[in-house]
Amino acid sequence: MSGSSGLVGSAFCKALESQGGEALRLVRRSPNREAGEFLWNPATKECDLTGIGRLDGVIHLAGKSVADHRWNDANKKELRDSRILGSEILVDELLKLEEKPKVLISASAVGIYGNRGDELLEEGSSKGDDFLSVLCQDWEKATHKAKEGGIRVANARIGLVLSKSGGALKKMLLPFKFGLGGRLGSGKQWMSWITLDDLVRVLFFALETETLEGPFNAVAPNPRTNLQFTKDLGRVLGRPTIFPVPAFMLRLIFGEIADWLLLVSQRVDSKVLRESGFTFDSVELEDGFRKVLAK
Template structure:
């Protein structure tokens, strides 16, 4: 993509911060949507719950906004926050895109591999149906909320992201200190698959999807070979030189985490078929290099 003006919602999150750094480093103009009073010339206020946004003239919109899935216990109220923060924000932006003149060329909207639910040992790609449960239902609504933009002729992409490996946030931001302290553990029996991706490859994939005018629809953004929790735990211990010898029993996790335990103990063996077919090359396809990259870029 030549020098472009790109609006980013969720620019303060883990992926959003990294994406903004990457885009601005290459000379693109980034406008960040914020829910408070703007404090800088590159900020525009929006109110996703009220459905209000004054979308500036731009070439592309990237929506990464949403309450953190693992930030708090899944009370009924917080589950509603997880859903509403994604669905209402997407709907607000999609409607603004549909009514914009001129319209942006592309809408890249966040989603997650939670779309597929628990796949067990079965590998799935973008052709697989949605699973059952809370996270799949959220992802279905999340992606469907982008429909006004697609119907208006805006190229629309859903980025189904896996577990992002980074030191500064997300699930791995909590794992690194535990393993450094020698407290890394296998979760449950460790046979559940984790579909992970390096932060570098996550940003590179989003930029790839922004650039390619022939790509639309859902794309899994996960490393090519998902691994079991047991394998990932061993890799963390190997790279950090803190072998993990403990295990957190499934009943204990269910007691401590409540509804969230199903996400931790569930298995998601997700493959990035469409991304690979489009010619995208992962810089860090293996888990050891992915963990080292996170440590080096921390």
């Protein structure tokens, strides 16, 4: 696994290990081989899988956080390199293995569709041409070479992951708990979400489902508009949500990120997962919030 220290990776490893499975981790620091760690670093183009042995599957989640800094040319390059160069070097090393893994599950994001208003987006829908969308397209493409070695490749187009221990929801909780929550911009933008627990289940499902190949949307069945999302969260927390934040203020504070992470509208349908027989534990957002906040 790459990105094993992150929100999704650490939850997946914990679940795998609690079931008696073994997670081997790609790390960017000096690896502890006895603990199943292997060195890789997209920035230095290093990846050393020597002695890794048989792998049932590879989960590739690594990528510099898109939300932690205002975007500029330098960190846009890091956002791209960490994902695209990272995928290229990982795939090259996987193809060199004597015993190749059966499957590579690689992260992608619903950002691939761009800003799409009320349109319902399926895996076959057209893609955007903004920075994040092109990044996701190139990220997915960089994994395709693995197919040449007979590896099944599935690209999880992940939506907003809900957890109280990390990601966007953790950042929202404090203002909402103080009664300072409110819609962002018009509040009409669609948010396609998934609970962290369901995403971990999706990753197991993708590993085990041999017919699942290519891109699939990893989002719960019922996306909500930002206004609905705000009200659902306020209701679950028992707090008012009367402080809207206008779009111009978001742009002033966050720069370009405001348009592409906070105001962007993506109403995404997880058609491939549904048709493959996956069932979500959290189907409605309010129930999802209750489960996530109770953990």
